[in-house]
Amino acid sequence: MIYDITKPTAPAMPNLGKGLELPKLLFSQVSKDMQEAIAPLIFDSLASHISGTEFMYPDLTWKEICGLITAIVARSAGGKGQLQRLVEAIMRGARQHDELQLQKLVEWQKTVKSKGANKEKPVRPEVSFWFPPSDVTNAAFIQNAMACEQDSEHTQYYNLPEVEMADRMCGGHKQVTQTIRNVYDKQKAGALRATADGITGNPVLRVNMNISCTPGEARNFFKRDLFNGTLGRIAFSYKARGNRDGKIPRQGKYDEAFLDTLDQYIVRLQACKGRFIVKPLNKLADKMAADMAALADLTDDDTLWDMSKRAIVNAWKKGCVLYILNGQTWTKAMSEFVEWLMYYDLWSKNQIFGDMLKDGDTGITEAQKSGPKNMLDDLPDSFNEAQLEALRITMDKPKEGTKRQLRVWLFRRFITYSAQTGLYTKTKEKLGIRS
Structure with a gap:
């Protein structure tokens, strides 16, 4: 075990050495006080550029790098908004793609309206949105999943600035858990849906997602989903309240030089196709599993052990993204970073939900005193x-x-x-x- 997640202090992010050039580039645009909290969230949008690629997990199953869901949890005005600027930079190409797709729909709607009631209507064009609006309805979510599946099995990416938006996307709060399960496991949507054209479908959900919320919102939203696997499927990143230093955090300028360098890495993600086995990453996953078993024995905590299994998978998938970004090579620094991501996820869950995982329901301060010990x-x-x-x-x-x-x-x-x-x-x- 490298980090003690039972302490109130966040595990310190390791030095970003060889193989982590893109994370260093991205963090250069984020204020220093938010770099650790935003680090786990850069992968969801990056991985949405990957398609036609699978990696073998240590259990000998092949996994696509989709189903990544990461939630950043911080108090109001805590700096969560910095994620939006970073995401917009990473998803610039997707925005341009979606604008062209939207224009096709607009032109189709104009044509439909111009036709008389007895005139034959043009067929709705096949369009897919890679970076849909955060307030998408459930019907639109399913319809777009169908379109993305036909469009080279492309992964949708969502950035939800409010956790309650998941209710609208999933068709109600009761459906959130099932949707998260289907997204994480790359399953079908779970029900046949009819479009305005009478087409039905039950698409595979290839989705990555970032969620932003306050500690209170997170605790209230997930309070009924503590023990059904939902928390394990979501990687959490908790940002504690900072000091009152009276200084305004400085962000980057997102200039052309930054964007040009970023695009070179995006091209690597888009160009990567095929099946890969990253032996040092799989060896690391085995080590993390052994360490989590030891920590669960040290704390005598079965809930921690259960959540750690998916925390390892989440961190492993992010390691696969790093592998592609680094020209399909692996380094020791990348291992250290992936390991930290796993510990930071479990530490964050302990800080946010610790007391609730022991059937309590007190404030966030009490949560930090509970959980694995x-x-x-x-x-x-x-x-x-x-x-x-x-x-x-x-x-x-x-x-x-x-x-x-x-x-x-x-x-x-x-x-x-x-x-x-x-x-x-x-x-x-x-x-x-x-x-």
């Missing part, structure tokens, strides 16, 4: 079984699990045991976590 931190360097049992009781964990937890900690080498004293002692391995 490293129980060794609350024990002395040397302790006995009774002390751990007492600690478990204070944390509402059954005392019957004490012996098992001690066995797991011994197996993980978090502690050692002295038969002479009857005491357990923390080991240096446990101290190998950085903030």
Whole structure:
């Protein structure tokens, strides 16, 4: 384990070394206080430029790089709006494509209106929007998914400035969970839909999405979806309230030099086709899975273990994007960055939903005090079984699990045991976590 996600301080983003030239370029346009929070969100729009490409996950399944959903959570006026400028730069080509598609529709509508009631109407043109409006209705969402599927199986990208917009897109709040599940798993929409032309369809949902909301909005919106897999399918990025330093954060200028360099990377994404196996990335995913199992044992938290499985997949997919951006080569710095993305996601969920995952429903401050907790931190360097049992009781964990937890900690080498004293002692391995 590299980062301690049980602490209130965010895991620090590693140095952006070789292979991370595009993230460095993008972060140059973002104020310093927002770079860590926005880092996980750059991949959703970038990955929407990839089609006809699959990567093998360590479980030997092939995955397309779609189904990425990332939510940035910060207080009002917390800097979330900087994402919009970055997204518009990344999606400039998609905007131009969509403007031409919209013009086709406008011309068709004009022609239809000019025809008399007894005249034959022209057929609606086949159009697909790659960067649809954020206030899209569910019918339009499904219809556009059908069009994108026919248009080289292109991925739609949405940037939702308000989380409630997901209700409109999904056809109501009760449908949000199912839509997120279908998007994440690249499934079909789940129901046949009829268009104005009488055409029905049930398209595969190739969608990437960014969502912006405040902590209160996130907690209220997802409070009924804490244990059905929804949270695991969404990567969260939490930005805590900053200091009152009285300084206005500085953003970039998005000048021509920046845009020209950015476009060179976009071309790499668009040109990449075929199937790939990135062995060092898969090795990293296996390592992260082992580390998450150890952390779940350290905290005795099954919810953390369940959420970590999809957090690893989310980070792995972002690693696939980096692989393409770096000319289909891998570096140590890229591994460090992907690993940080996974930990930052889990840390953010702990900060936002920690208490709710333990069936509480208090404010965001209380959430930061709850969630997964490293129980060794609350024990002395040397302790006995009774002390751990007492600690478990204070944390509402059954005392019957004490012996098992001690066995797991011994197996993980978090502690050692002295038969002479009857005491357990923390080991240096446990101290190998950085903030």
